[in-house]
Amino acid sequence: xxxxxxxxxxxxxxxxxxxxxxxxxxxxxxxxxxxxxxxxxxxxxxxxxxxxxxxxxxxxxxxxxxxxxxxxxxxxxxxxxxxxxxxxxxxxxxxxxxxxxxxxxxxxxxxxxxxxxxxxxxxxxx
Amino acid sequence: xxxxxxxxxxxxxxxxxxxxxxxxxxxxxxxxxxxxxxxxxxxxxxxxxxxxxxxxxxxxxxxxxxxxxxxxxxxxxxxxxxxxxxxxxxxxxxxxxxxxxxxxxxxxxxxxxxxxxxxxxxxxxx
Numbered sequence: 001x002x003x004x005x006x007x008x009x010x011x012x013x014x015x016x017x018x019x020x021x022x023x024x025x026x027x028x029x030x031x032x033x034x035x036x037x038x039x040x041x042x043x044x045x046x047x048x049x050x051x052x053x054x055x056x057x058x059x060x061x062x063x064x065x066x067x068x069x070x071x072x073x074x075x076x077x078x079x080x081x082x083x084x085x086x087x088x089x090x091x092x093x094x095x096x097x098x099x100x101x102x103x104x105x106x107x108x109x110x111x112x113x114x115x116x117x118x119x120x121x122x123x124x125x126x
Numbered sequence: 127x128x129x130x131x132x133x134x135x136x137x138x139x140x141x142x143x144x145x146x147x148x149x150x151x152x153x154x155x156x157x158x159x160x161x162x163x164x165x166x167x168x169x170x171x172x173x174x175x176x177x178x179x180x181x182x183x184x185x186x187x188x189x190x191x192x193x194x195x196x197x198x199x200x201x202x203x204x205x206x207x208x209x210x211x212x213x214x215x216x217x218x219x220x221x222x223x224x225x226x227x228x229x230x231x232x233x234x235x236x237x238x239x240x241x242x243x244x245x246x247x248x249x250x251x252x
Contacts, residue, residue, distance in 0.1 A: 002231055015141050017152055024150030026143055026199075029206045041231070073152075073227035074236055076219055080155045082227050093202055101199035101208050105128055105167070110200055 001041060006034055008079040013049055017082045018092060020099075021070040027092035028100040030059070032081070044069050046083050063123045065089030091117040094124070127167060132160055134205040139175055143208045144218060146225075147196040153218035154226040156185070158207070170195050172209050189249045191215030217243040220250070 006012050013031040020027055030048035032040070035056055039047040046067035050057040060066030067085040074081050093100040096116030103110040132138050139157040146153055156174035158166070161182055165173040172193035176183040186192030193211040200207050219226040222242030229236040 001234065002236060010136060015155060017143050017155060019152060026145060026152065026208050029141060029143060029201070072231040074229045074231065075155070075226040076221050076223070076228070077226075080226075082152050095202050097202070100201040100203075100206075102202070103200045105198040105200065108127065110128060 001038065002074065003078065004032075004034075004037060004074070004081070005078045008077070013051070015080050016046075016048065017080065018046065018067065019082055019084050021084045021086050025099055026101055027085070027087060027098070030057075037081075040069060040072070040083070046085055059092075060088065063089060065091065065123070067092070089118065089123075094120060096120045096123070127164065128200065129204065130158075130160075130163060130200070130207070131204045134203070139177070141206050142172075142174065143206065144172065144193065145208055145210050147210045147212050151225055152227055153211070153213060153224070156183075163207075166195060166198070166209070172211055185218075186214065189215060191217065191249070193218070215244065215249075220246060222246045222249070 012033055015029055016032045017029050018027045033049040036047040036049045046059045046069055048057045065088050067087055069083055069085055071084040072081055091098050096118045098117050102114055104113050130140055138159055141155055142158045143155050144153045159175040162173040162175045172185045172195055174183045191214050193213055195209050195211050197210040198207055217224050222244045224243050228240055230239050
């Protein structure tokens with residue numbers, strides 16, 4: 001298994017940038033620990049460590065919108081990765097937007113740059 | 127000024143993903159604190175907080191290879207940003223590669239996927 005340098009952060013978590021395999025759009029950023037890294041490599045489905053729930057998180061486990069990993073890039077210091085993925089369901093963000101980065105800085109305001117792909121209430125049932 | 131949620135990490139640092147404005151390639155990831163964020167917004171040049179040197183870091187201050195910010199995207203939780211930049215000098219990585227993510231997972235190996243744009247010894251003089 002490819003070794004990452006989990007010692008680089010105090011909490012043992014490293015950032016994983018998620019990029020759309022077809023468009024190159026940055027979809028989200030989440031964190032991985034050694035277990036999430038292992039599961040991602042093993043299964044080809046993006047796994048993270050949920051900081052809020054403090055548990056292993058298979059992205060899409062509740063929505064069904066999993067991320068199929070096409071490629072994984074590793075940076076020069078082996079402390080950040082890029083998951084190049086196919087996002088099932090069309091949206092990576094819990095708000096229903098395709099990307100979590102759906103707002104752009106416009107002077108002192110944030111401007112929303114696209115419309116949601118799905119209604120979160122329907123997908124998550126709350 | 128746009129507020130980010132610096133309370134989300136124990137050390138007050140948030141990840142900034144850097145993406146090439148022309149190609150969409152992910153070039154690097156670095157960290158920002160409130161000061162680096164303020165300087166980036168103010169000057170339009172990417173500033174970070176250097177974790178190794180524990181100081182404000184204007185990317186390109188020694189190499190001259192600054193990053194001109196074209197757009198800044200903010201995520202749903204306001205705890206991660208994307209700097210969409212024009213990378214002067216053609217390479218973001220201290221190794222001379224265009225992107226820090228120049229290696230791709232290939233089974234149990236990392237395969238280098240491109241050649242350096244510059245010779246680090248010439249640019250950094252060491």
